[in-house]
Amino acid sequence: MRNLMEACCQRCTHTPASPCSEYLLCRTEGPLCHESKECRQQRKAFIDEVTIPSDSPGRQIIVCGGTGCTSSGAANLVDLLNQEITAHNLGNSVQVKKTSCHGFCENGPILHIKPEGIFYTKVKPKDIQDIVLSHLVNQQVVKRLLYQDTAGNSYPYFQDIPFYAGQTRLLLRNCGQINPESLADYLAVGGYRSLVKVLQQMTPDEVIEEVQRSGLRGRGGAGFPTGRKWASARKAAGDVKYIICNADEGDPGAFMDRSLLEGDPHSVLEGMLIAGFAVGSTKGYIYCRAEYPLAIKRLKIAIHQAQQVGLLGSNIMGSGFQFDIALKEGAGAFVCGEGTALQASIEGLRGMPRVKPPRSTEKGLWEKPTVLNNVETLANIPVLIQTGTEAYRKLGTVKSPGTKIFALSGAVTNPGLVEIPMGQPLREIIFGIGGGIRDGKSFKAVQLGGPSGGCLTEQHLELPVDFDSLTTAGATIGSGGMVVMGEDTCMVDVARFFLAFTQAESCGKCTPCREGTKRMLEILERICQGKADLKDLGDLERLCRVVKNTSLCGLGQACPNPVLSTLQYFREEYLAHIVEKRCPAGVCSSLVRYSIAADRCRGCGLCLKNCPVGAIEGEKKQPHTITAERCIKCGVCLDKCKFGAVLRG
Amino acid sequence: MLSLDEKLEELLTKYQDTPGALIPVLQQAQEIYGYLSPELIRIISSRLRIPTSRTYGVATFYSQFHLKPRGRHIIKVCQGTACHVRGGSKLMEVLKNYLGAQPGETTEDLKFTLETVACLGACGLAPVVMINDQTVGQLTPEKVLQKITTCE
Known part of the structure; x- marks a missing residue:
């Protein structure tokens, strides 16, 4: 047995071609078909290596390998740690492990030492020597690398940091804790137990009923009850049905699906398998946006691993259930997050939405009944099957559980x-x-x-x-x-920003969205440039209503929301731009001028040196000036000036 | 080593009978040639038995596909909300100025292509720019210029 997934001895007969129905449970609870102290010990040793129980003699150093920490320089830390550990002869008692995102990206690179749970932030290559010598050899916490809040309090333990202490990490439980590229890691922390439960103890109807009772609602935005979706796809006529995982997370400012896929891809596969079993589908697709290369890589690995051991294939765990998953990469179109557009894209067409009904659960991909669930929704499934409806409903509210x-x-x-x-x-x-x-x-x-x-x-x-x-x-x-x-x-600028986004991403199929977003954006741009009048404001509000009420899909119907809500709560900012030709927040560049107050300027030359376009002139120790025609209003001079001499207005 | 045309042949043989394969074929063909030339679009269409107009329609619909040659270094400025409120547009301004190219354009020496990208999901590090395959975060106008001057 070289790893948890392998046969422990010759008595194990499992192969993907002739699967043992107890294979999954046997990995962690086994051996089940024979009694052997040695086989049990081997399993425990592998599991302990992943979970690091508090009495563990060995230590584990977790290096965050998420996109954020990697871009802050976490990649070299693993090698450096291993070098230092070897140099101090700690190789047998300390293992270094790269996991996925901890969700605390700005404080990266993050190092987390188990079992004691010490959490180091902003770790630089030069700190590695200190961590190994002081923490691992001399058992002294390196205080300067602990997380510090703005009041100056240090937090040695992960669970005490206010950012984590206030959270209930149910879906993110494995993110940052296990190696996302290892199926054995997922099994060691109880993964695929829900699939086993479903295959061995439940009928498809019971699974659907359980999901309906849990009250789970789709996490992609619309909040449609997941169980009801599954039930109608199960009822729909036809023997070919599809499960699609919508991983086309396109909303700017949203990255929870990326983190789940990068950190715990098997939990999403497990959710899809259970959905497939419940609905009566044999084929699943994951549609992941191409802007997430790491998520795509990890999904490919996870699908391959699941196929290797027979978790995907023709006779899963000897139950007769057949299911396979294909990965489809998006090609950069926000509208493909809409269900019918996404299906068109999988079919190799322009990703344009169509009129509903029929709903996808009746006629979806290739005209077959299709269940389309978001990543986070699917990640909820194993959790709620495992804990049971009652426990699941204890979290959240009556109408929005979980x-x-x-x-x-x-x-x-x-x-x-x-x-x-x-x-x-x-x-x-x-x-x-x-x-x-x-x-x-x-x-x-x-x-x-x-x-x-x-x-x-x-x-x-x-x-x-x-x-x-x-x-x-x-x-x-x-x-x-x-x-x-x-x-x-500037709230007007924010509304303009979102409209520019939806206008660029509008697929062009329906007129209200195609033309409406363009006209709305033109008005907003005029407002930001100080060229609008009050009539424009009325036109904008009317356009918002028309586009909202008459667009074909959710993209058009919802795109006026950022404008309407800012108009409702920040109308005075719109008026300042229109009437006074002034941007109160000093953001809209047409309405902003940078200048230097001659009486405060010491002529240090710092602004001149840092101006990226050479718009600042002046002799040393003499007041400097900004040439307005050349200035691109980037604000570097304002940030750099130590004397408050650069003015924005 | 296979030549570019041999790689394309291998790709087309693999997919020519798969329904719905147009997008993966375009993605992989672009990986081979760097962009989708009119000639390439015609070859793909005829082998997959799809009207050229439809292939062109798909290629122009998705922002990932490029119909013109691109530079050796691709700079993508994130357009996400978090990057926007933390100064992403300032990064774009200095880059446009330095490269003398608008978003979507390539510099004359084919060294840089300046592009925008919808949210990269690295919002904790905003503002973010992607230089080739590397996500670089917590940038300022000066830092981003420093970064790109190190590109060969």
Whole structure:
């Protein structure tokens, strides 16, 4: 037995071609078909290597290998650690392991030492020697690398950091803890147990009933009850049915699906397998956007591993259930996140939505009944099957049970991935877990639900975050993007930004969306340039209503939301741009001028040196000046000046 | 080593009877040649038995496909919300200025192509730019210029 997946001795007969029905359970609980102390010991040793129980003699150093930490330089740390560990002869007691994202990207690269649970942040190559010598050899925590909050408190343990302490990491439980490229790791932490339970103890109808009772709602944005979707696809006529995992996470500011796919791909496959069993489907597709190369790589590995041991194939675990999964890469079109457009794209066509009904559960991919679920929805399935409906419903609210992952970003102190039970107030997420607004600035708005959502303000901070409460306030939970904005954000510019996005991504099939978004964007651009009048504002509001009511698909129907919500809560900013030709936040570049106050300028030359376009002139120790025609308004001079001499207005 | 045309032949043979294979074929053909020339679109269409107009329709629909040659280094500026509120557009301004190219354009020496990309999902590190396959975060206008001047 070289790893957990292999046969322990000659008595094991499992092969993918003639599968043993107990194979999965036997990996972790076994051996089941014979008694052998040695075979049991071997299994325990492999499992302990993954889970590192508190009495473990060995240590594990986890290096975060997520996109964020990798871009902050985590890649070399593994090699450096291994070198230092060998140099100190610790090779037998310490293993270095690369996992996926911890969701705390800004503090990366992250190092997490188990079993003690010490959590190091912003680790540089030069710190490695210290960590090995001080922590591993001399058992002294390296204090300067611990996470520090803005008040200066240090937190040695992962679970005490406010960012993590406020979370309920149910779906993210394995992210950052296991090696996502190892099936054995997933099994060691209890993976595929739900599939075993479903195949051995439940009928398809019972699975659907369980999912319906759990109250699980689709996490892609619309919040449609998952169980009802499955039930109608099961009832639909036809012997060929499809399960599609929608991994075309396109909302700017949302990255929870990416993290799940990169961190725990097998949990998504397990969800798809259970969906396939319940609906009566033998073929699944994962449609993943091409902008997520790491997620695609990990999915390919996971699918291959599952096929190798017979978790995907013709007779899964000897149950007679047949299911296989193919991976389809998107080609860069936001509208393909819409179900019918996504199906057109899998069929090799332009990804354009079609009129509904018929619903996809009746006529979907290749005109066959199709269940289309989002990544996070599918990741919920193994959890709720394992814990049971009652326990699952204890989290969240009556109408929105379970947890939801949010991608917290923007002007917040701790941006990252946050998983919380549904129904928590916005304030708790932004100011509790998120640590409030960075650089001591004040809160202005939070944008929820991406280009389909809206902006909420201070007065909404006590609102519970669930599917229904936010809609009444003009926002939506969407797929879970939460971009926090501070005082220096221009809300008109934000509305223009989203409209520019939807206008570029409109597929062009229906007129209201194709033409409407263009005209709305033109008006918003005029407002930002100070060239609009009050009539434009009325036209904009009317266009919003028309596009909302008459567009073909969700992209068009929801695209006026960012405009409508900012108009509702920040009308005075629109008026400032239109009437006073002024951008109160100093963002809209046409309405902003940079200048240098001669009385404060010491002539140090720092702004001149840093100006990327050479727009600043002046002799040393003499007041400098900015040539307005050349200035691109990047603001570098303002950031660089130590004397407050650069003015924006 | 297979020549480019042999690689294309291998690809077309593999997919010519698979329904719905147009997008993966275009993706892999672009990987071989770097972009989709009119000639390449005609070859693919005839082998997959798809009207050239439809292939062209698909190639122009998705932002991933390029109908013109691209530079040796691809710089993609993230257009996500988080990057936007943390100064992503300033990065675009300095890059446009430095390269003398608009988004979607390639510099005359074929060294750089400047592009935009929809959210890269690295919002915790905003603002982010992708230089070739590397995601670079927490950038400022100066830092991004430093980064690209190191490109060969």
